Amino acid sequence: MKILLIRPRPHKETIGLQSVMICEPLELMQLSAVLKANNHEVEIVDMILEKKPIEYFIRKFSPELVGITGYISHVGIMKQYAETIKKIDKNIKVAVGGVHATVCPEDFKCEYIDYIARSAEDFYKAANCEDIKVRLADRSLPKRYTDKYYYLFANKCALIKTSFGCPYNCNFCFCRQISPYKAREIDDVIEELLQIPQKEVYIVDDDFLFNRERLLEFYNKVKENKIEKNFLVYGRADFIAANEDIIEALSKVGLNSVIVGIEAATQKELDGFNKKTKIKDNEKAVKILKKYGIECYATIILGVDWDKKDFKNLYKYIKHLELVFVNLQPFTPMPGTPYFEKYKDQLIIPYDQHEKWDMAHLVIKPEKISARRYYFEIIKLYYKITIRPKNVIYMFRRYGIITTLKLSLGAAQITWQYIKKVIRGK
Ligand code: SF4
Known part of the structure; x- marks a missing residue:
């Protein structure tokens, strides 16, 4: 066929x-x-x-x-x-x-x-397949594609998945609906890594940093097989905070960036999300990553009940953690989570306008300020983080002027989409 x-x-x-x-x-x-x-x-x-x-x-x-x-x-x-x-x-x-x-x-x-x-x-x-045994991904995509895949500073970046589902239960996240947690054998992962020609590898597990023993085995086998890659992974702050030795070991075999769901600046909000992490975990995790030269890409959820003061507090918190890269996501009641039912009467973007359910649009009416003001606060916050002289100097030093400018241009395109929201007010 x-x-x-x-x-x-x-x-x-x-x-x-x-x-x-x-x-x-x-x-x-x-x-x-x-x-x-x-x-x-x-x-x-x-x-x-x-x-x-x-x-x-x-x-x-x-x-x-x-x-x-x-x-x-x-x-x-x-x-x-x-x-x-x-x-x-x-x-x-x-x-x-x-x-x-x-x-x-x-x-x-x-x-x-x-x-x-x-x-x-x-x-x-x-497709009438008879043999549905799981196989390693087909890596024969044309070069005109593979040359163009990238993630922030990681050019020509390949993807691999070493586990499915997430063992946690954060109530805003629909990952837990997709599949029960199941991890691949490390030998199988190594076999696949050996077939990946790209140097940059993004491990797209919902939570890669989970099982100490498995990660130690990964570390040992990457070393044994002389696999020289740069790895980008997702990881939870509580794991990083409690397992500095694993982070140190992984940094020696190429772990160079971690996407961390910092999620919130207050314990009350973290508890409300059932995140099961502590504010002090966030602080410790960021410090540990910095200590081993691992880039931290933080994701943060913006509350629907926020006003100007909350955005200010978040900026203070980001500054305090010395975060350089943050992805700010207005709270979105994703289908498959308990919030979907709860907020379905407060939507300002109807559910059938799926194209705007991108975790960047404001789909629920903010409780204390207008949607226009809310978008303005998002732009302001991004702007304040990006133009912080300390952050600019850091990026120029670590990634060079050209790469930083290229990325800034990309970020400016996202900002422009937000500016249009402020102008339109929705
Ligand atoms: S937010 Fe992260 S840790 Fe929580 S359920 Fe989703 S993938 Fe798992």
Whole structure:
């Protein structure tokens, strides 16, 4: 069977991070490996990087089955693609998948979609695969793609997943809905790492820094196999704070950046999120990462009940932690979390405008200030962090002037999207 796998380009209303990162479509690469083992002819099209419209690829490849992946913000665009495909040839079967299809399959019900795959197995079934043994991802993407994947300062960045699901239960996060926590054998991970030519590797586990013994085994086997990579991972502050020795060891085998869910500046908010971390964990974690030269990318949730004073307090906290890179996310009641029901009557962005459910738009009406003011406070906060002389000097020294300016240009594009929100007031 001829199968085309598509990663969509985001809607123009989506405040995306494409200007600061474009990652490999790993889930499609994993599907591709199994499909090829079943003798299917497979092609992956990344619409973020392609200039030509979807029609071009459908006509050129003439697939019998098309698989489209995406997040919540892609729902509309995935349906549009499905309609376009059916209009070209109604006999082409269309399947959609991805994390949002797993949690909310009903959002994809439409006359142009034949299969809603809630798991990879669902998709293999649609493709009549007999052998669905899990395989290492198909790493044969064209160079014109692999050369363009990057994450902030990590150019030509490859992705790998070493575990599925998350063992924690933060109540704002829908990761826990996707799959129960399951970790791959380290030997299997090493085998895959040995096949990755890129130097920069982003480990996209929901929580890589979890099991001490497993991480020690990872450290030993990366060393033994002389694997020389730079790793970017997700990790929790409480683990980092309690396991300095592991962080030190991992820093010696290439761990150079960690995305940490700092989430909040107060214990009350952390407890409200059921984060199960302590404010002092955040402080200790940031210090430990700094000590071993590991970059900390902090994510922080902005409360719906915040006013000017809360934004000011957060800035003080960011300054106190000496954070240079932060991703500020207005609180979003994601479907699949208890908040979705709670806030469904207070939405200022209707749920069917999925393209704006990007964790950057304000989807709930702020309780104390206007939406315009709220967006203004976000821009102000980003601006204050970015222009701090200490931070500018740090970035120039660590990453060089050109790379820093390139990244600043990307960040400016995101700011511009926010400025438009302030102008429009929504
Ligand atoms: S926020 Fe992080 S630690 Fe919490 S459930 Fe989600 S992925 Fe797990």
